[in-house]
Amino acid sequence: MRRSTGIRRLQPAWFKVALVGLLVIGIIFRFVNLDKKVYWHDEVYTSLRITAHTRSELVERAFNGNIIAPADLQEYQQLDPNRDFWLAMYLAGVEDAQHPPLYYAIARWWMQAFGNSVSTIRSLSAFSSLLVFPCLYWLCLELFKSRLVGGVAIALVAVSPFQVLFAQEAREYSLWAATILLCSAALLYAIRRQTKFAWTVYGVSLVVSLYTFLFTGLVAIGHSVYVLAINPSYSLSLTDFRLHKTILSYIVTSVIALVVLVPWLYFIFTYIEIVRATSGWSSISLPPLITLQLSAFNFSRSFVDFDLKIDNPGAYGLVIPVLLLQIYSLYFLCSHTSPKVWLFVLTLIGSTTLILGIPDLIIGGQRFTVTRYLIPCFLGLQLSTDYLIAAWLSSIHTFWRKMGMAIALS
Numbered sequence: 001m002r003r004s005t006g007i008r009r010l011q012p013a014w015f016k017v018a019l020v021g022l023l024v025i026g027i028i029f030r031f032v033n034l035d036k037k038v039y040w041h042d043e044v045y046t047s048l049r050i051t052a053h054t055r056s057e058l059v060e061r062a063f064n065g066n067i068i069a070p071a072d073l074q075e076y077q078q079l080d081p082n083r084d085f086w087l088a089m090y091l092a093g094v095e096d097a098q099h100p101p102l103y104y105a106i107a108r109w110w111m112q113a114f115g116n117s118v119s120t121i122r123s124l125s126a127f128s129s130l131l132v133f134p135c136l137y138w139l140c141l142e143l144f145k146s147r148l149v150g151g152v153a154i155a156l157v158a159v160s161p162f163q164v165l166f167a168q169e170a171r172e173y174s175l176w177a178a179t180i181l182l183c184s185a186a187l188l189y190a191i192r193r194q195t196k197f198a199w200t201v202y203g204v205s206l207v208v209s210l211y212t213f214l215f216t217g218l219v220a221i222g223h224s225v226y227v228l229a230i231n232p233s234y235s236l237s238l239t240d241f242r243l244h245k246t247i248l249s250y251i252v253t254s255v256i257a258l259v260v261l262v263p264w265l266y267f268i269f270t271y272i273e274i275v276r277a278t279s280g281w282s283s284i285s286l287p288p289l290i291t292l293q294l295s296a297f298n299f300s301r302s303f304v305d306f307d308l309k310i311d312n313p314g315a316y317g318l319v320i321p322v323l324l325l326q327i328y329s330l331y332f333l334c335s336h337t338s339p340k341v342w343l344f345v346l347t348l349i350g351s352t353t354l355i356l357g358i359p360d361l362i363i364g365g366q367r368f369t370v371t372r373y374l375i376p377c378f379l380g381l382q383l384s385t386d387y388l389i390a391a392w393l394s395s396i397h398t399f400w401r402k403m404g405m406a407i408a409l410s
Helices: 013-031 041-051 055-062 070-077 085-095 102-114 118-130 132-144 147-158 161-167 173-193 196-210 216-230 245-270 272-283 288-300 313-336 339-362 371-393 398-409
Strands: none
Touching: 013 118, 013 147, 013 161, 041 055, 041 070, 041 085, 041 102, 041 118, 055 070, 085 102, 085 245, 085 272, 102 118, 102 173, 118 132, 118 161, 118 173, 132 147, 132 173, 132 339, 132 371, 147 371, 161 173, 161 371, 173 196, 173 216, 173 245, 173 339, 173 371, 196 216, 196 245, 216 245, 216 339, 216 371, 245 272, 288 313, 288 371, 313 339, 313 371, 339 371
16 A cells, blocks of 8 residues: 555635634634633642742641631732742642643733733633644644645644643643654654754754643654664664664754753652652542543543533443544554654654553553643644544545545534
8 A cells, every 4th residue: 555645635615715614613613711710729739839928828728617708718819028939939839739830921921011910810821722733733844744734733623622721720730832843853853854943943953842731751662662663773782782863863862852851850769759649539440431431531522522420321322433533544544654653643642541550450540641841742643643534535536525525614
């Protein structure tokens, strides 16, 4: 079977307009009713980090046996001139080291500039989510060499339920999704160009992603596997030590990125007991059936989410077809592209699912059911599905073209 990523069939003007329409709708979804949803537990901790307050202060104030008025808690969502930026970053490192400081630093500056309302704080995530579009398009160009795949990808991610959800939440995950795509595209760019500038771009983007969320380390492991797999011409014998130029450049860049992360690693290792205490919930096992159901729902939420309960049998009429489409898209990708293409997608998916899923199976836990942890995996599945739909749109067979249009616009 011919292996190619050449998807270039000219699409009708109305279809291009429809893709643009989906993008516009997705942008609107990100900014509508930002202040209508409940400001939930994790977002409260975002406010604590931004305003340089501590968890213990809030607990002491809120759980002292007295009646607490809403106004009494407002100070924990407001900036205090006596608590400066550096104190905020230090307290974030002490109390919440598993969440690196980049998003919280930006959020503090955002609050200083635009105020501390719920909609203002959440709008930072909404604007951050817009960065996903150019980063995703660049990745599709580097990986598939196809503008059509990039266009389909942008349209689908614009209205992706889980992308819209995180775009309206005062947390770092929409920014993390953008940085994952950015450093992934930058890696392919560096491999293709083989220049110091290109590898610098990758290194900087990797540092930015690591300082956004530490699970970028899982993405970096996937990148390492990919670089080693596509460049097998190396020797590690004691008498003849040679490394492929790409591998050497990758190692140097990754080591530098790790060195830049050392200041935050200091907080992680110094306050490791606090990290374990605040993230210990993820090691609590769930019943196997619940884990399976949650995982099925989570993997389908890139495309459909009607807020149905996992014990609703009718929900699986939506979930199962989406899962089958994703599985088939991976098969199609591996069958119709070169290893340099499909291996990149599989390592992006596998580095997260295996590293989180295997410990859950062996020692127990619920890491694999946490949607935000699986963002790299969801992005990989999005890429494979985008490629499948674009391939159908480019097919010479009318049936497959209509199928691709139907799925892209549904």
